[in-house]
Amino acid sequence: MLYLGIDLGGTNIAAAAVDGDGAIVSRAALPTPRGVEPVAAAMAQAAREAAAAAGVPLPDIAAVGVGVPGTVDPERGIIHYWSNLDFRDVPIARLLGDRLGRSVWIENDANAAALGEYAAGAGRGSASLVAVTLGTGVGGGAVLGGKLYTGFNYAGLEIGHMVISRGGRPCTCGRLGCFEAYCSATALISRTKEVMGLAEADGRTAFDAARAGDPAARTVVEEYIACLGSGLTSLVNIFQPEVLCLGGGVANQGEALLAPLRAILDREDYARDQERRTRLVHAALGNDAGIIGAALLSRFR
């Protein structure tokens, strides 16, 4: 049985057919056009191409799911708001479903990615997973008790907007001291420029320079890890998920990041003396997590 996932992005629309274990069998991709109807048409085309490439007629596909950015109402199949294409209350599930002649699941892309990691990646076989993505912001998703958890209004897991330092750095959300204001790639880069006195930097700059012995870079990295460790420990104390998986560009630092974070958890996790502890791991699926999770949405709601 094959499932079809679509990842709707601002630049590309990617589709993939995946098997029941979440392994990708075929892919298709198209540039994202502007406008609601063209986007729905391109999504339908990408879906057909991915199904054809897998050698399975669309009606024989078990389910079709879409991961979409912005605020989403999965129940009604609507994108409430997506700034990138200025989509407002777009009934994307119906628009795509009409074109494909079948029903379509939709979900916020961060939630879809968490589901992908749970079903086929870092959380495979676990009881529960919380996924944290260090990107432009700090995104989150959770699969609890075998189901995607998104809150009663589908707006939950905004873990980037947990305050870790009251009265601290201003966040785009209007609060002061949010996790995201310290631990997004954006925050890391801005702090790298500030402390290292650089005009240009990316999410690797401080880590690379710290490894080469630069003391200012070390300050940036140590501060970043301390803040990240604090927020992650709070999330562990709240969820005690079997797996806590870290994704996004910054997480590609791998053990250079994970080892000191585990040391913080060993000191501060409220369940540190228990036999069974949350495993902190690197996300396994990279950019494919969202498309795989989207494909398997029907099985985890």
Add this chain to the structure above:
Amino acid sequence: MLYLGIDLGGTNIAAAAVDGDGAIVSRAALPTPRGVEPVAAAMAQAAREAAAAAGVPLPDIAAVGVGVPGTVDPERGIIHYWSNLDFRDVPIARLLGDRLGRSVWIENDANAAALGEYAAGAGRGSASLVAVTLGTGVGGGAVLGGKLYTGFNYAGLEIGHMVISRGGRPCTCGRLGCFEAYCSATALISRTKEVMGLAEADGRTAFDAARAGDPAARTVVEEYIACLGSGLTSLVNIFQPEVLCLGGGVANQGEALLAPLRAILDREDYARDQERRTRLVHAALGNDAGIIGAALLSRFR
């Protein structure tokens, strides 16, 4: 059909028979003896008395559940550690079950209380509830997707140990700046004494004096509410539960506490512009929440 709940406390063992809606039909209570076997015997006696008072023979009771303090393994029916009676790895479910001739459910008392509020109190009929108890510490419990959520190792929802102010007040858990270090009744009382220069105070002192116009008391109350509002907003951003219910002695301030907290949520909740928002309410069942939740454990796991 009746259910039997037992609340194992350091001072008293309370038992109650409740109906399927969580309404208490009969009660029994005994002082808590010292020692494992005497405690199990007293629990069995309280259970028999409550069943007899309800006029239902024990074998006709649908299920028996116990809310216990400390760290608990509900799967194996064990109290790992309870400081009050120095219980360590006590197989309480088996000890009580043997005496009653039937199987027994156990759960941590904060989780049982959350379940009670969900099944029969503030969260009745809702999709999800997060319960926050302002007492000696800041306790938490959550019912998500109709199931009690406790983490894969049953140690989750330690929301008191979410850091809200990095590097801030020391917490009993070893971290600095925990929610609990600012928002427990203990923290409120200690801050009341400090700022108001009092030798004695309780959780009402600052609220009463602030109402009477005392400026130092106002400072204490405003600071307390700001910290509580910050932590609760973070919890809403994480869980977006349909109902967030506030219990414990401090919550008896009612609207004097809830109204300013709702104002903070209206400003800071990430979903503040959405149609469907978390409802912040006062816990409805008081001290009965735990016993009612314990009785109904079998229905929410």
